[in-house]
Amino acid sequence: MPRGVYQHKKGYKRLPFTEEHKRKIKLARAKQVFTEETRLKMSQNNANFWLGKKHPHSKETIEKIVKANKKNGVLDYFKKHKFIGENHGLWKGNKVGYDALHSWLYREMGQPDTCEFCGKTGLKGKSIHWANKSRKYKRNLNDWLRLCAKCHYTYDRK
Numbered sequence: 773m774p775r776g777v778y779q780h781k782k783g784y785k786r787l788p789f790t791e792e793h794k795r796k797i798k799l800a801r802a803k804q805v806f807t808e809e810t811r812l813k814m815s816q817n818n819a820n821f822w823l824g825k826k827h828p829h830s831k832e833t834i835e836k837i838v839k840a841n842k843k844n845g846v847l848d849y850f851k852k853h854k855f856i857g858e859n860h861g862l863w864k865g866n867k868v869g870y871d872a873l874h875s876w877l878y879r880e881m882g883q884p885d886t887c888e889f890c891g892k893t894g895l896k897g898k899s900i901h902w903a904n905k906s907r908k909y910k911r912n913l914n915d916w917l918r919l920c921a922k923c924h925y926t927y928d929r930k
């Protein structure tokens with residue numbers, strides 16, 4: 773490096789944020805708010821799930837519990853109480869639930885590459901799926917089938 777390149781570091785003062793930078797900060801914050809909201813929704817679901825009751829806590833109570841736990845560094849108080857038994861259903865559209873279930877399947881079964889319907893082998897990635905027999909997304913290996921994309925499509929429309 774030629775001399776003088778780092779000169780500005782002496783007594784360096786942060787330049788005021790550019791408009792672009794400000795926009796980015798705003799965006800990041802907005803994103804955070806959305807995440808919090810989503811997390812709360814999930815917490816509510818998980819709380820109901822965990823207690824096996826329909827509405828064990830009011831929204832305010834849940835917010836309080838989540839907030840209090842967060843203060844103590846517990847970010848997923850309700851999340852970790854999920855999936856205690858194997859017959860808990862998985863409500864539709866909860867990505868966290870799906871991911872947890874799929875990582876469980878992966879741990880238990882690995883990633884078989886054969887379709888149990890048409891017998892096609894060597895399937896991987898998006899060309900082979902886990903299909904759920906009961907549609908209740910049980911934590912029961914007998915409730916799951918390894919199907920190629922095509923058979924899965926047909927299977928789900930039976």
Ligand SMILES: [Zn+2]
Pocket residue numbers: 887888889890891892919920921922923924
């Ligand atoms: Zn198939």
